[in-house]
Amino acid sequence: MKTTLYYFSATGNSLKVTRDLAGVLGNTKVVSIPKHIGKSIDVKTDAVGLIFPVYMWGPPLIIARFIKKMKVRKDTYVFAIVTYGGLSAGTLPILSKLFQKKGIRLKAGFTMLMPGNYTPFYNAMPKWLQKFMFNRELKRIKRIANIVRKRKRHRLEQTFFLISWILSGLLHGKKALQIPVMDKGFWVDENCNSCRICEKVCPVKNIRMKNKRPSWLHHCEQCLACLHWCPKKAIQWEKRTKKRRRYHHPKVKLSDLY
Template sequence: MILYFSGTGNSEYTARRIGKEIDDEVTNLFDKIRNMDYSEMKSERPWVIVVPTYAWRIPRIVSDWLEKTNFSGKKEVYFVMTCGGSIGNAGHYLKKLCAEKNMNYCGCAEIVMPENYIALFSTPTEDEALQIIEQAESVIDSTALHIKNGDKLPNREISFGDKMNSGMINALFYPMFVHAKKFYATDHCISCGKCVNVCPLKNVSIENGKPKWGDNCTHCMACICTCPKEAIEYGKHSKGLPRYNCLK
């Protein structure tokens, strides 16, 4: 069974492509995470977890859900992480997670997809994004073939920088940068409520016709990159940058 979480579509695109290649069920974790549904899941085929990379590890909202959910049936688990640059040393922490859950870690694949982290980085134009996705497809297909054949995913060479990014930098990054304080809506907002519906943590509400953000943000960028009027900004950084959503 393939389980995925996706803010702006990169991981969904990857999960669905793998699902097609290996002919397996694909399940979106959005509702389970949003509703804190930790009910048992069962699969007679290996688990494939497809997620974006947040500060060189899997999103904390996903790791929290995985820790609290019981998985029965197959013990083998593959991880596939989409990223704008690198997944760092994420595999080290995924191995520990699997050991804690008495599951068999089968490796972690790195799939470079278009950058969506508009809060800190530049997002690609449509043409640039399409080129990056095209380049990623062979890596996705190769990953799917390993899974289909029951092989472990190839190990990546891990540098000292990778260890630092996934370790100390990740630990500092969340409390320092992952918050919703800089989000705001401009006068282009039409009060459609789409930002409310795409938030996996129910952190956005509509007040006086405009979205308001709470304190429980994971920086998935779904709200800012899904807004049909591009009416959401993140401080000054996002101004003038293209909004990226893989599935638009």
């Protein structure tokens, strides 16, 4: 095996990007980050990539925990792809600092615009726009694969410096502190049929069924997998999501994320 791709994905965008890249590169192992969290990660391949979504202009909390456990040889080619719905800001420079603390150098960082899934702020995109983004993704993957295959250095892609500095430098840290308890905003409406899918799909086991209804345990990633994959659209966040469409990548199935 030449490359390992570690991914985190709630609604499938980052998983689709991971699979597409693995398909173009060949000889690649694909590994779920939540399934390996807490374990020691000893990277033995020549190249390793992290692929995950942008959360509040930075990496999800689970990524920082994962990097702490990573062991990477000095000559390993380390790269990352972040999927995002509007502004990736300075997510990749933040990631680079997390790696630096472990003495690891992030050699290339790419951003990939995909349909946004943050339903508390906006509705799911119309299908025609999603399709446009999916076609663009396939083209970009070929370019990224070319750079990765040659083990080339590539700048850490980010939004215009001043915007990145404000959103990622000033706001991300404060927002990230609130994330674990943001699940206090979730509630479940009368359409819940107690199927337990939300409990199963949660990547960090933050949902337990109580009296046949989900209850949230306050170590949330705010990934929204529970909200988007509930077959009855019964999970809501505050008053904002009742009328909004749910989203998941059409090529990714619920069972791919368990």
